[in-house]
Amino acid sequence: MTHSFDTRAIHDGQAFDPTTGAVVPPIYQTSTFVQDGIGGFRGGYEYGRSANPTRDSLQTVLASLEGGAAAFSFASGLAAEDALLRAVLTPGSRVVMGNDVYGGTHRLVSRVWAPWGVTLETVDMSDLDAVRATARPGETTVLWVETPSNPLMKITDIAGLAEIGHAAGAIVVVDNTFASPYVQQPLALGADVVVHSTTKYLGGHSDTLGGAVVVNDQALAEKVGFIQFGVGAVSAPMEAWLTIRGIKTLGVRVDRHSENAQAIAEALSEHPAIDRVFYPGLASHPGHELAARQMKRFGGMLSVALAGGPSAARTFAESTEVFQLAESLGGVESLIGYPSEMTHASVKGTELEVPENVIRLSVGIESVDDLLADVHQALSRVS
Incomplete structure (x- = not known):
């Protein structure tokens, strides 16, 4: 069987x-x-x-x-x-x-x-x-x-x-x-x-x-x-x-990761402090249709570009409370990172350099209401 x-x-x-x-x-x-x-x-x-x-x-x-x-x-x-x-x-x-x-x-x-x-x-x-x-x-x-x-x-x-x-x-x-x-x-x-x-x-x-x-x-x-x-x-x-x-719990976890990430991506895509949301679950993403064919879910990872530039990105990354500032991803807890100085610091100055206004979110399986409230309060501190 x-x-x-x-x-x-x-x-x-x-x-x-x-x-x-x-x-x-x-x-x-x-x-x-x-x-x-x-x-x-x-x-x-x-x-x-x-x-x-x-x-x-x-x-x-x-x-x-x-x-x-x-x-x-x-x-x-x-x-x-x-x-x-x-x-x-x-x-x-x-x-x-x-x-x-x-x-x-x-x-x-x-x-x-x-x-x-x-x-x-x-x-x-x-x-x-x-x-x-x-x-x-x-x-x-x-x-x-x-x-x-x-x-x-x-x-x-x-x-x-x-x-x-x-x-x-x-x-x-x-x-x-x-x-x-x-x-x-x-x-x-x-x-x-x-x-x-x-x-x-x-x-x-x-x-x-x-x-x-x-x-x-x-x-x-x-x-x-x-x-x-x-x-x-x-x-x-x-x-x-x-x-x-x-x-053993991969399937049920990723379902929740994906649901939470979709909700956050949709909310952030309408926020005035955000210039762009990088998430394949959004219809505006250039790879959305391919992702829908190739992937079962859209996953728990997303990135955002802050309209206010590098200083706004740093403030956002350092102002969340439920999202913890740390490298890595994919855990049950939500993490936030600044790729330019963290995960991708080794490629600064190369073709792979990440824009300094980009923040990466690993969306966990906490209550989506708590996660949404957290990103909104953090963005309220961005000038």
Whole structure:
């Protein structure tokens, strides 16, 4: 029987403990495993870096929810991205990515991989003709897609980009962190790889750090699996268990995140202190129709540009009470951030620089009335 997303989120990789009958499998908080004689591994477990039952449970449910052949869990989202890049890049490789991706992703390639002979080129991924011209056949190794993008919420056509990337002989990677597998299924749309910061919506409670790579191809799975083992940036058992716990409620949480974000986006779009709202759930968003086709919901992330410029943006970000000023996103609590000096500080002075009047909101699952009251009182302080 094929189960629905919400059922798989709760049960896949989560068989009850056969010894005690415990509904929730135990956390295997161990670094090593006793062998039945030399080389006699119980269940294939030898050492915590190579495999752990709790991490395996997380990887099983991640592969299921993304519709992938295999998933790999790492200590952070950037560790996951780096492991994937190690598996596919060599000196002379070329990476093409969006011109408004997460600053840490751009920094990883431009400052860690570029000195090793990897070329990075950025392009507006929402312009398929521009991508086609940039992703030149025989030259491009990776086409890196982020949709919705961080923080300007651009929506890109995953199926169209997959076609372009494959025609160029590139591996098509989609960062699905903002959407989550509940909202968007990149592999089903033709992508080769999905990456996540599981710290965000998958964990969902701002209490764990992690990342994941999900692949469709078995040969690529073997390469990523070897890097996971050989380099060792694996998620710890407790981190894996917390992420599993978060995933169980992913669907119901994202429904609430999306409902709240839609209400806030609509309210802010009519506020005189706001110059522009970046949210794909608004009919005015240039990617609205594509998002409606490609995504199940519009998600809990939105950004706004303050009409009063950088000073107004700073005042707004520092005046909310329910929205807490902090980096990260996707938790049950609402967060507000100033990308220019926080999440995207590393790309100031580059094509990816975020305008200084832009504020990013990670809308939580609190009462929407409280959230609306909070943003309105904060905007009342903006001159």
